[in-house]
Amino acid sequence: MIRLEKRPQPSRAWSMATPLVAVIATMIVGGLLFAALGKPPVEAIRTIFWEPLFGEFSFYYRPQLLVKGAPLVLIAIGLSLGFRAGIWNIGAEGQYIMGAIFGAGAGLAFYPSESFLIFPFMVLAGAFGGWIWAMIPAVLKTRFGTNEILVSLMLVYVAEQFLASVSLGLLKNPEGFGFPGSRNLQSWDAAHNAELIAGTGMHWGVVAALIAVIFAYVLLNRHMTGYHIRLTGEAPRAAKFAGVNPTRLVLFCLGTSGALAGLAGLFEVSGPSGQISIDFNVGYGFTAIIVAFLGRLHPVGILLAGGLMALTYIGGDIAQSNLQLPAAAIQVFQGMLLFFLLAFDLLTNFRIAIGKPEVA
Amino acid sequence: MKLTNLLTSAAVALGLAAGAAMADTTKVGFVYVGPVGDGGWTYEHDQGRKAVEAEFGDQVETVYVENVAEGPDAERVMTQMALEGADLIFTTSFGYMDPTINVAKKFPNVKFEHATGYKRADNVSTYSARFYEGRAVQGTIAGHMTESNIIGYIGSYPIPEVIRGINSAYLHAKKVNPDVQFKIVWAFTWFDPAKEADAAKVLIEQGADVILQHTDSTAPQAAAQAAGNVITFGQASDMSEYAPKPRVSSIIDDWAPYYIARTKAVIDGTWESVDTWDGIGAGMVGIGEISDVVPADVKAAALAIKDAQANGTYHAFTGPINKQDGSAWLAEGETADDGTLAGMNFYVEGIEGDIPQ
Numbered sequence: 160m161i162r163l164e165k166r167p168q169p170s171r172a173w174s175m176a177t178p179l180v181a182v183i184a185t186m187i188v189g190g191l192l193f194a195a196l197g198k199p200p201v202e203a204i205r206t207i208f209w210e211p212l213f214g215e216f217s218f219y220y221r222p223q224l225l226v227k228g229a230p231l232v233l234i235a236i237g238l239s240l241g242f243r244a245g246i247w248n249i250g251a252e253g254q255y256i257m258g259a260i261f262g263a264g265a266g267l268a269f270y271p272s273e274s275f276l277i278f279p280f281m282v283l284a285g286a287f288g289g290w291i292w293a294m295i296p297a298v299l300k301t302r303f304g305t306n307e308i309l310v311s312l313m314l315v316y317v318a319e320q321f322l323a324s325v326s327l328g329l330l331k332n333p334e335g336f337g338f339p340g341s342r343n344l345q346s347w348d349a350a351h352n353a354e355l356i357a358g359t360g361m362h363w364g365v366v367a368a369l370i371a372v373i374f375a376y377v378l379l380n381r382h383m384t385g386y387h388i389r390l391t392g393e394a395p396r397a398a399k400f401a402g403v404n405p406t407r408l409v410l411f412c413l414g415t416s417g418a419l420a421g422l423a424g425l426f427e428v429s430g431p432s433g434q435i436s437i438d439f440n441v442g443y444g445f446t447a448i449i450v451a452f453l454g455r456l457h458p459v460g461i462l463l464a465g466g467l468m469a470l471t472y473i474g475g476d477i478a479q480s481n482l483q484l485p486a487a488a489i490q491v492f493q494g495m496l497l498f499f500l501l502a503f504d505l506l507t508n509f510r511i512a513i514g515k516p517e518v519a
Numbered sequence: 520m521k522l523t524n525l526l527t528s529a530a531v532a533l534g535l536a537a538g539a540a541m542a543d544t545t546k547v548g549f550v551y552v553g554p555v556g557d558g559g560w561t562y563e564h565d566q567g568r569k570a571v572e573a574e575f576g577d578q579v580e581t582v583y584v585e586n587v588a589e590g591p592d593a594e595r596v597m598t599q600m601a602l603e604g605a606d607l608i609f610t611t612s613f614g615y616m617d618p619t620i621n622v623a624k625k626f627p628n629v630k631f632e633h634a635t636g637y638k639r640a641d642n643v644s645t646y647s648a649r650f651y652e653g654r655a656v657q658g659t660i661a662g663h664m665t666e667s668n669i670i671g672y673i674g675s676y677p678i679p680e681v682i683r684g685i686n687s688a689y690l691h692a693k694k695v696n697p698d699v700q701f702k703i704v705w706a707f708t709w710f711d712p713a714k715e716a717d718a719a720k721v722l723i724e725q726g727a728d729v730i731l732q733h734t735d736s737t738a739p740q741a742a743a744q745a746a747g748n749v750i751t752f753g754q755a756s757d758m759s760e761y762a763p764k765p766r767v768s769s770i771i772d773d774w775a776p777y778y779i780a781r782t783k784a785v786i787d788g789t790w791e792s793v794d795t796w797d798g799i800g801a802g803m804v805g806i807g808e809i810s811d812v813v814p815a816d817v818k819a820a821a822l823a824i825k826d827a828q829a830n831g832t833y834h835a836f837t838g839p840i841n842k843q844d845g846s847a848w849l850a851e852g853e854t855a856d857d858g859t860l861a862g863m864n865f866y867v868e869g870i871e872g873d874i875p876q
Contacts, residue, residue, distance in 0.1 A: 216602045223595050323707050327677055328876035336637055337679050337864040343617055431591035437676055437707065438614055441588040476596050479584045480603065486554060486586040 163505070164512040173507045178453060178460070181499035182467070188499075189492045198482050206481060207474030207492075220473055222360025226431050228469035230255070230423040232368040232462055234447035236375045237416030239456040243379075244391040246412045250296065250311030251420040252444025253318035254289035258421025259428035260325055261288025263341060263435050266350040267330060270342065277349040281425060282363075289421015290414050292318065297413035301406045307413065319440070326437045341435035344428065352430035364426025368465075371419060375458040384411065420444060449497050471496070545607065545786050547571060548600035549583035550593060552612035553710045559735025559755035560709060560772070561585065564611045564634075567774030574779045578786065589614025597622040601629045607785045609778065610634065613678070619643060630790050632781060635680060637861065639792055646777060649798030650680065651687040651860070652828045653770035654731075655835040656806050656821050657752050658691030660768060661729040662699050663817040664750055665692075671722025672703045673715060673732040673739060677874045679863040681733045686867045687835045688731055691824065693869060701870055702727055712738035723749055730765075740766055750812065757807040768821070769807030776802050796857065800829040836860065841868035 186208075190200035211220035234251045241248050248254075262285030266277050296310035323339075325331075330341040344350045355361045379385035391398040391408060399405075423443065428435060450468050454460030475489035549568050553561035568581050582605070584596045593615045600608050601622060607630045610619045616636035623631045623643045631643045639645055661670050670692060674681050685703060692699045702725055704718040715734045719742035722730055730751045732739045737758050743749040743765035751761065753769025777795065784790040797803035806825050809818045827833035838849030843866040849855060866874065 216599070219598060219602060226591060227595075320707075323676075324876070337862040338613070338637070339676060339678055340614075345617075345621075427591075431594075433590075433617060436589065436614060438589045441590065441592065472592075473595065476584055476587070476592070477599060480548070480582045480596070480600060483582065486584070 160515065161511060161513055163509040166508055166510055169507050170510075173503075174455070177500060177503040177507065178455065178464070180503050181453075181496060184499040184503070185492065185495045188495060192488060192491060193484065196484070196488060198484055203478050203482055203484060206478040207471060207489075209474075210477050211470055211473045214477075218358075220477075222354075222358065223473055224466060224469045225360035225365045226362070227472055228465040229362075229365040229368040230427055230443045231447050231450045231468055232465035233364065233371055233423040233426075234416075234420045234444055235450040235454065235461045235465060236368070236371040236458060237419030238447055239451045239454070239458070239461060240375065240378075240388055241412035241416050242392075242451055243456050244388040244408055244412055245395070246409055247308045248293060248296070248311050248413055248416045249308050249448065250293070250313075250315045250444070251416060251447055252440055252442065253311070253315035254292045254417040254420035255424040255427075255444045256315075256318040256322050256440050257292040258285040258289035258424030259435060259439060260321060260330070260424075261285055261421065262425030263344065263350075263428045264325070264330060266344065266429070267341060269349075271347065273349045275349070278352070278429070281350060281429060282422065285421045285425025286418040287421065289424065290418040292421070293413045293417020294410075297410050300413075301409050307409070311413075315444070322435070322439060323437045326435055326439075330435050332434075339437055343433045345430075345433040350429055352426050362426065362430045364423065364430060367422055367426060369462075372458045372462050379458070388412065420447075453497065453500055467496075468493070543578060545575070545579045545782065546603075546605045547579055547581045547782055547785075548597075548605040548608040549581065550587050550596055550600070550608065550610045550612075550615060551583060551585040552587060552589065552614070553735065554585050555583070557710050557735050558737050558758065561611070561735070562756050563772040564609070564774055567778040568609075570775035571778050571782050575782065575786070579782060590618065594618035594621055597631075598625070601626040605629060607632065607782060607790075609781075613680075630781075630785055639794060641792055644781070644792045644794070646795040646797075647680075648772055648803040649796060650770055650772075650804055651683045651835050652798040652825075653804045653806060654684040654687035655691045655828065656825050657731055657768065657770065658688035658693075659695055659821045659824050660752075660809070660813060660817060661688065661731065661750075662692030662694065662696035663820070664767070664813065665696065665699060665729045667726045667728045668696065668698045669700050669702060669726045669728065671719070671725070671727030671730045672701055673718045673722070673730065673734055674703055674705045675709050675733045676707060677705060679861060682866070682874060683860055683863045684733055685870065686863070689870050690840065690867060691835070695820070703870075703872055705875055706734055708734065710735045712736040715739050716742045719743060720746075737761065753807050759807065762808070763810030764812045766807075766810070767812050768809045771805035771807050773802055773805045798828065799825060800831060842866070843868055843870055 186204050190204050193203040194200040238248055238251055262281040265284030266281040269277055296307040299305040299310055300307045326339040332340060332342045352362050387403045391403055450461060450464045454464035471493050478484045551561045555561055555565040572581050587593050587596050597608055609632045611634045613635045616633060616638050619631050619633045620638050623640050627642055633645050635647045636645050672685055689701050702722055704721055706714045706718050708714055715736050716738040719730055719739035723746045728749050730739050730743055732754045735755050740751050740758055740761040743751045749765055750767045751765040753766050755772050757769045757771050758766050834854040836855035838853040839851045840849040842848045
């Protein structure tokens with residue numbers, strides 16, 4: 160008889176090993192899936208994981224990994240703070256949108272000025288946009304005890320309507336022949352979040368993501384607020400006795416994650432994307448939830464997980480184009496990653512025992 | 520611009536290598552905004568791709584990537600195709616416009632074709648279809664067929680192309696049925712079966728017995744079938760699985776002739792940047808078979824409109840037409856110019872409601 164036995168202590172070894180095991184399991188089962196579709200499995204896996212890093216055109220793909228990974232990491236870092244304390248911000252996608260709208264709007268208000276102050280002002284406005292959007296579920300939770308999961312998620316759809324509205328009205332490019340979408344910020348130097356060194360993919364959003372990783376690491380390990388976050392997540396009752404103020408914690412966690420998501424939106428709209436349009440958001444806010452968990456809610460883990468997700472996106476597109484793998488198969492492949500991670504996580508707290516249970 | 524140089528030299532190097540290795544193969548890339556199985560917009564572009572393969576056989580190699588988000592992802596996918604040696608790349612969504620222009624700058628030797636946009640370059644052409652001609656046919660059928668005199672319209676995004684379709688359908692429904700009224704719901708999506716089904720149900724509840732859609736899934740057809748006495752039209756693709764009822768006809772995008780012609784131009788070395796806007800006459804807009812649910816005289820009237828547009832004797836926007844606010848737009852006998860049509864951002868007189876801002 161096979162059964163699960165609770166470990167007296169969570170296994171540290173498994174906790175470290177599960178992400179790696181999950182990646183390997185995904186490769187194996189994904190390979191089987193690709194084989195079932197009649198595609199060469201080894202070639203497909205190699206294309207997804209190897210081609211962007213070391214393939215013929217890696218000089219182009221490597222910088223793209225930064226472009227794709229930076230917003231994921233930036234958002235996931237913010238989310239991980241709240242997740243650790245049991246505060247569930249599911250609406251980062253909405254905060255990302257509002258950050259982009261506020262940031263781009265703040266800049267476009269001064270078009271066509273070439274002042275060097277415009278970009279910093281946009282950064283502040285972007286962070287503010289995300290922060291204020293996250294404050295709605297935060298205040299509702301602390302004031303009226305509403306569920307922040309539902310409120311933050313629903314506000315994503317409200318933000319999407321705002322996005323459509325400003326694309327068609329307030330921020331619409333006056334020289335756009337009536338088509339929706341704002342001016343392209345890439346062609347306006349004062350507002351363009353350009354590559355810091357051409358050809359590297361390194362833009363301010365990547366810098367911000369790296370700073371956020373360091374900041375979160377220091378916060379969690381060296382700072383009282385970080386200690387409170389961890390304590391609240393691990394032992395809520397003890398946290399109460401230790402004098403943690405839950406209201407302040409909720410405001411801090413949701414506010415920080417909102418501001419970081421807003422920043423991610425601003426850096427995206429002023430850089431790689433270039434313009435506010437109806438379909439500006441592509442799901443970074445939701446994917447970042449996977450990244451946060453894949454990275455074990457640990458800042459360094461999130462950095463690696465963001466890189467891994469970016470790799471599967473870029474490699475997945477290459478596999479589609481070169482091997483004609485369907486997009487759905489790539490999405491299944493990415494979904495497997497989270498599925499296996501959660502499945503193997505079981506082994507952190509449980510062990511598989513064979514035989515009859517011992518009589519206590 | 521270091522990256523530009525790097526990319527260009529890589530493209531040149533690759534072009535040389537490719538030229539030596541497989542001088543006869545022309546590589547054609549397609550970037551799709553939806554899944555190839557959407558049964559509508561992307562499906563028809565993919566049919567065009569297959570037609571190119573069938574036409575040229577071993578002379579061409581086609582590749583595609585589906586579900587590509589508009590923005591940086593599209594730019595990356597196009598760059599990737601160009602790096603991998605594509606000679607011609609079709610980018611099949613309006614939102615790919617700026618990415619297409621950006622990538623085209625880096626690869627001057629690769630030809631790009633952007634659907635439904637307005638920005639061109641030496642190596643970027645644009646192409647679109649005069650779907651409003653098909654809407655005129657639909658409007659004619661809808662005006663005759665409705666008994667409640669309420670026609671529902673599922674809009675995708677309030678962009679000129681969609682507004683043009685609404686105006687054209689309304690004008691022709693009104694022409695055969697002066698009591699007709701349009702109810703318009705904006706879904707803010709090109710493809711989302713759940714949202715489209717909701718929109719259709721709302722319209723049916725409001726009394727609409729004809730549903731026109733500018734979204735790509737068959738969900739509204741299914742909703743109409745469930746409701747019973749409601750008719751619909753296939754969008755982008757024939758959607759004949761819902762014929763003869765609720766689907767009584769359809770607008771079919773037929774990109775195959777254009778894709779074949781443009782691929783041939785690249786093979787022959789005669790490709791030039793052009794702006795193509797073809798309609799029923801050129802075969803880019805097809806009218807799906809009008810089913811037997813439609814009475815013979817209505818069918819004849821619809822086909823007359825279709826033929827008149829095909830041979831150029833009739834324009835869907837022929838005056839007198841006023842704008843929604845009552846101001847004059849086209850005088851008696853005057854036809855709309857392409858510039859106004861391309862940027863159309865107003866309803867014609869008689870349509871109720873506002874275009875979302």
